[in-house]
Amino acid sequence: MDALIIKKESEIEEGLKELVGDYINQKQPRLLALRKGSITREEFMQEVKDHIRSRMHIPVKQQEKLLSRFEEYVFGYSRLSVLIDDPEISDIRVIRHDLVRVKRKGRRMNCSVAFGDEKEYRQFVDYVAMKNQANISNLNAIQRFTDAESSPDFILRFTVSMPLVNSQNSPYLCIRKVPKRFPLMSELVEEGMMNRETAELLIERFRTGSMLICGGNSSGKTTILNALKETLPNDVAILVAQQADELTTRFHPDTMFMHSLPGNSESQANYDLKNISIAGLTMDVDYFIIGEVKGAEALYLLNAACTGQICSATIHSTSAERATDKLVDYAMYESRYGRNELMRMMDCFKTVVFMKDYKVSGIYYCRGWNEERRELEYDKVL
Helix, strand or coil, X not given: CHHHHHHHHHHHHHHHHHHHHHHHHCCHHHHHHHHHCCCCHHHHHHHHHHHHHHHCCCXXXXXXXXXXXXHHHHXXXXXXHHHHHCCCEEEEEEEECCEEEEEECCEEEEXXXXXXXXXXXXXXXXXXXXXXCCCCCHHHCEEEEEECCCCCCEEEEEEEECCCCCCCCCCEEEEEEEXXXXXXHHHHHHHCCCCHHHHHHHHHHHHHCEEEEEECCCCCHHHHHHHHHCCCCCCCCEEEEECCCCCCCCCCCCEEEEECECCECXXXXXXXXXXXXXXXXXXXXXXXXXXXXXXXXXXXXXXXXXCCCEEEEEEECCCHHHHHHHHHHHHHCCCCCCHHHHHHHHHHEEEEEEEECCEEEEEEEEEEEECCCCEEEXXXXX
């Protein structure tokens, strides 16, 4: 009896591979129509049901199970779905088909999830890219994209690198899970990121002057920026520019979100954070936010702050002191200003917050530019 069950399960696994292959290679337009909302989930699944009946010679009961498995595959993420649904897991890293690592409550570890073989894993990577309208050809061997729809609880940020640029003959797939219901400032106090006095101080500084939030990977930069943003009054117009859709809103009625769009081999359209930042300066915005400064957009962020617009941004840095240096370095990519001139402009960022290990580690007030010492001066208040 057990052998029969195993045989049936194996047949369903093979049928699933065949069905996924059919939709990736032959019926891709139908998947894209589903993604764009041109057909409903019910219409799509009826088409799949008809396809199974007419093309795949398996018993009726197994057809029903295969249809169910394919629905889970299309509207979820196959074997990784259980990890995506787990609220304690923040990151998923697939190193090869039989090695999946996760970060659970800040600790990296192996997990029991694995793909059946390399072929199944490669097919899954192709499907993930196609589902999110990303091209992973040799001309686009490294791709980043975001899925804000598949999970009710998380925005999924994907990074895929293909064997062309990897040292092993297998893709790497990394997923960062960003909670859609991000914590508010009061909840961050309860979680121990800061005490109530610090939270009140940050809210007051965030509302009245430009702020730079810095720290390392997974230090809480985006989390606290998301929470601070929700404390702005409803009569403030906000524009958020970001590479991936990590900053969202829970309550604020006047927030616009724009994300970058990299060009690829199929399209010359290319809208980076620099383009969005330039547009933002003409959009009657009271508060301008860049999700993470990485390049020439730094200059337009500085220009906005210097002309009186209140701004905020996050930036990767190992210390508060280095954060301002790094932002100026980015601004120099685009600017004819000298370094000292840009550093003088940095005094419009009145507060620098340093995050470490998911806690507010330091708060610095900018006193201004010291012409004699040719440096910015800060007072540390935390």
